[in-house]
Amino acid sequence: MNIRRTLAWLLATLTPLLLGGCGYNDFQRLDEQVKAAWSEVLNQYQRRADLIPNIVATVKGEASFEQDTLTQVIEARAKATSIQATPELINDPAAFQQFQAAQGELSSALSRLMVTVERYPDLKANAAFQDLRVQLEGTENRITVARNRYIQSVNDYNVLARSFPTNLTAMVFSYAVKPSFTVQDEATISAPPAVSFDKPAAPAAAASK
Numbered sequence: 001m002n003i004r005r006t007l008a009w010l011l012a013t014l015t016p017l018l019l020g021g022c023g024y025n026d027f028q029r030l031d032e033q034v035k036a037a038w039s040e041v042l043n044q045y046q047r048r049a050d051l052i053p054n055i056v057a058t059v060k061g062e063a064s065f066e067q068d069t070l071t072q073v074i075e076a077r078a079k080a081t082s083i084q085a086t087p088e089l090i091n092d093p094a095a096f097q098q099f100q101a102a103q104g105e106l107s108s109a110l111s112r113l114m115v116t117v118e119r120y121p122d123l124k125a126n127a128a129f130q131d132l133r134v135q136l137e138g139t140e141n142r143i144t145v146a147r148n149r150y151i152q153s154v155n156d157y158n159v160l161a162r163s164f165p166t167n168l169t170a171m172v173f174s175y176a177v178k179p180s181f182t183v184q185d186e187a188t189i190s191a192p193p194a195v196s197f198d199k200p201a202a203p204a205a206a207a208s209k
Contacts, residue, residue, distance in 0.1 A: 023166030027175050030157040034178060037150040038090050044143040045085070045103060051136055052077045052110075058129045059113070062120050069109075069116045076102075076109040090154075096179040110136070147181060154180040 056074060059065055080102040089095050114133070117123055124130075158177040161170040169175070 022169045023160055024169055024173070026160055026166070027157075027169065027173070030153070030160060031175075034090060034150070034153045034157050035087055037146070037153040038087065040146040041143070041150050042085050044139060044146045045080070048106075048136070048139045048143065049077055049081050051132060051139060055113075055129070055132050055136065058126065058132060059117070059123065061126075062123045065120060065123070066116055069113050072109045073106075073113050076106040080106045090178050091176070093179040097182075100181055107140075151180050154178045 052073065056070060059070055083095075083099050083102055085099060089099060117129075158180075160166050161175050161177050
């Protein structure tokens with residue numbers, strides 16, 4: 001009986017030490033951090049997607065607005081929101097790449113839209129549209145912050161998964177490295193749509209009068 005109690009005590013005492021020493025507990029902690037950071041990225045992308053219908057509706061009020069530019073935003077939003085952004089996405093490199101590519105296309109389409117708007121003084125002066133632009137710029141900034149936190153969280157996790165001796169724990173428990181945003185995607189989606197409320201410059205002919 002004493003031997004059994006001694007073994008039970010040793011097991012209860014040593015198990016946490018062994019798990020902690022091999023990095024098991026660190027994997028759990030960092031995995032939760034990655035999930036939380038990813039959840040915030042998704043929240044901010046959803047916030048942007050929710051703004052777009054109002055932006056499109058306001059732009060449509062400008063009868064002469066370039067429809068191709070508007071259509072590109074509508075189609076890019078549809079593509080981005082059609083991807084089921086579940087928590088499991090961060091463990092599927094192929095699905096993750098597809099998701100970030102779609103978000104990059106939407107960012108590019110929004111940037112083109114905002115550049116085009118500069119040629120429409122009446123639309124730029126629209127109070128409702130100005131408010132939407134401010135909201136969009138704020139959301140893009142939040143996306144950048146959330147994405148950077150995710151990148152850092154993934155980096156911490158992946159370093160643990162690749163380092164010795166915790167890489168042995170990763171192999172035993174199948175803790176694969178997690179995908180992150182690529183350099184190409186960072187260059188595309190880290191630049192928020194241009195937002196400017198400057199008054200349009202007066203035409204040269206008018207200025208010379």
